[in-house]
Structure formats: structure tokens, C-alpha cells
């Protein structure tokens with residue numbers, strides 16, 4: 461269906477990856493098929509979320525981290541999610557220009573993603589995009605989100621380590637704490653440490669940790685950096701690597717990835733159900749009927765919703781008497797058919813290439 465696109469991505473073809481990312485961002489059936497086909501090849505890349513208020517230097521910091529990781533011969537994917545770009549457009553262009561230095565490097569792949577044109581939500585598109593980069597062979601994936609809100613929390617859910625960046629300016633630190641960013645931080649960064657007030661911001665962040673609810677995230681370290689002057693980046697990377705080691709040392713990484721997958725699967729279910737209202741004529745008809753009855757106060761909205769849910773499960777239930785109950789949804793009515801490769805093909809695709817020799821040159 462995708463003309464061997466999955467195989468080309470898995471073989472490290474940049475053009476194929478660029479094309480694939482566009483498909484999964486748009487949420488079109490070809491993108492879904494591609495994500496399905498490549499999923500068995502994911503799980504290798506370590507995902508780092510970089511989040512924080514607008515303008516604190518997240519992109520500059522990501523660039524500095526990329527430079528450092530490249531010195532260690534790591535292959536890197538960067539996804540810069542910009543919910544505001546639908547309105548401004550400027551920040552994205554800025555990122556592109558800044559990231560130009562990596563354009564000729566085959567082991568760095570940078571993608572800016574605007575909310576505009578993304579179907580089914582940013583979190584789903586981000587997860588799928590990261591999966592594609594993972595299958596492409598990235599060792600690290602940096603996920604940058606600008607702004608403060610639910611999209612940050614969702615993206616943080618998709619990251620193995622979440623770095624929350626603030627700057628000493630205009631009370632960013634306090635704002636970040638109020639916005640709940642402290643809740644998702646594994647590592648704090650006070651960037652623009654070359655400006656006044658960095659110490660104070662650091663103190664604010666440290667003070668807030670005492671009240672943290674989640675013990676796993678109770679004492680994130682605070683690093684001061686000046687991304688623009690390339691200062692403090694090594695220490696920050698060490699902090700990220702240390703967190704990674706802790707995550708990988710016990711069950712934490714597995715648990716976090718499981719909960720991220722849980723959120724992803726639930727999102728897909730909800731998306732699919734929403735879609736069915738538009739594509740399943742029986743459901744659409746019953747919906748209109750129910751709505752009319754709600755309108756005339758014949759039934760309440762909850763009763764109507766229950767009725768629709770029952771219909772949904774009935775429509776999708778396997779033939780009666782199999783004992784699976786109405787909740788088994790074999791192939792969701794309107795979901796694209798299972799498009800993953802057959803088992804035999806998957807065996808081939810699903811195999812990871814052997815890891816490159818330590819410090820050795822990449823063949824791709």
C-alpha cells in the first residue's frame with residue numbers, strides 16, 4: 461500500500477521518512493498503515509521531552525544537545541511541536557533556520573509540526589512521528605513543545621525523560637510551577653543563566669519540590685544553562701543520562717512506557733468512535749433519532765449516550781454465542797483494516813539491525 465515506504469524508512473532513507481512523517485501527521489489511512497507496519501521496529505530510541513513556556517530557549521537548547529549527542533555518534537530525531545504556529549508561523553520558521561546547520565547530517569532528522577493539518581490530535585501525531593523516527597534508527601528523540609497546557613502534559617506522557625525549561629525572565633519559573641509543569645519534570649533547566657535572576661529562579665524551583673505528590677518525580681535536579689553560549693550543556697546531558705540510567709535500572713521505564721502506550725491506545729479508541737459517527741450510517745441515523753428524543757425531553761443525554769454505546773458494541777460484536785461478550789471489537793467498523801505486514805514479512809522487518817560497534821562509524 462505504501463510502496464515499500466516502511467521498508468525504506470527502516471533502511472534509513474531520509475526522503476522516505478519525510479514522506480512518512482507527513483502521512484502520519486495528517487492521520488490519513490496510509491499514515492495509519494505505515495505506523496502499524498513500523499511499530500514492531502520501535503522501542504529502541506530514548507525519548508526526551510523538552511517543554512516549557514514560549515521563548516525560554518527550548519529550540520536553542522535542543523540544538524546544543526543535538527550537537528553534543530552527535531559528538532558521541534548518536535543518531536537523533538527532533539520533533540518540534542508548536543501549537544501556536546497556526547497563528548504565528550514565525551517561530552517555526554525560526555526553528556528551521558536555526559536547525560539548518562544539521563541539514564547535511566544524515567544522522568540528525570528534524571521535523572517541525574504545526575497543529576494545523578494534524579488530524580486526531582497532536583499527541584497522537586507526535587507519538588506516531590516519534591515511532592517513525594524510532595523505526596528509522598534514531599537513538600535519541602527530542603520532543604519539543606512550546607506553550608503551556610494539556611498538549612505539554614500529553615507529550616510529556618510520550619517521553620521517557622521530561623526536561624522542563626524555564627528562564628529567569630518574567631517569572632517563568634513560577635508560571636511553570638503554576639501551570640503544572642513541575643508535575644511532569646524529571647529534570648529542570650534554568651536556561652538563559654547568562655541573564656539576571658537565574659539563581660532566584662533555581663531557588664524557586666527547588667523550593668517547590670518539597671510539595672511534589674509523585675515520589676518518582678520528587679527531586680528533579682536543576683541545571684543552569686546558557687544554550688546560546690553553549691554553557692552547562694554537558695552537565696545537563698549528564699543529568700538526562702543519569703535519569704535514563706535510573707529509569708532503565710528498575711521497572712520505571714517499562715512502567716512509564718506502558719502508561720504512555722495506554723494513553724495512546726485510548727486516544728485511538730476515542731478517535732475511532734468519534735469517526736464512526738461520521739462514517740457509520742446506522743449509527744449516524746440512530747444518533748439523530750436519539751438527539752430528537754433528547755431535544756423533546758423524552759430521554760436524557762446520558763440515556764441517549766448509553767443507547768448509542770450499546771449500538772456501537774452490538775454493531776461490532778462478533779457473531780453471537782462466541783462468549784466474547786459485546787465488548788470485543790474485532791475490526792472497528794470504519795477503522796482501516798489491519799494493515800500490518802503478515803507475520804512472515806514482519807519477522808524480517810521486525811528484526812533490529814545489530815547495534816553499531818561502540819564509537820564506530822554508522823553504515824547508514
Ligand SMILES: Nc1nc2c(ncn2[C@@H]2O[C@H](COP(=O)(O)OP(=O)(O)OP(=O)(O)O)[C@@H](O)[C@H]2O)c(=O)[nH]1
Nearest residue numbers: 513514515516517518519520551606652686687688
Ligand atoms: N540570553 C540568552 N538568550 C537565549 C538563550 N537561549 C536562547 N536564547 C534566545 O531566546 C530566544 C528564544 O529562543 P528559542 O530557542 O527559540 O526558544 P523556544 O523556547 O524554543 O521558543 P518557542 O519554541 O517559540 O517557545 C532566541 O532569541 C534565542 O536566541 C540563552 O541561553 N541566553
Ligand SMILES: [Mg+2]
Nearest residue numbers: 518519555606
Ligand atoms: Mg522552539
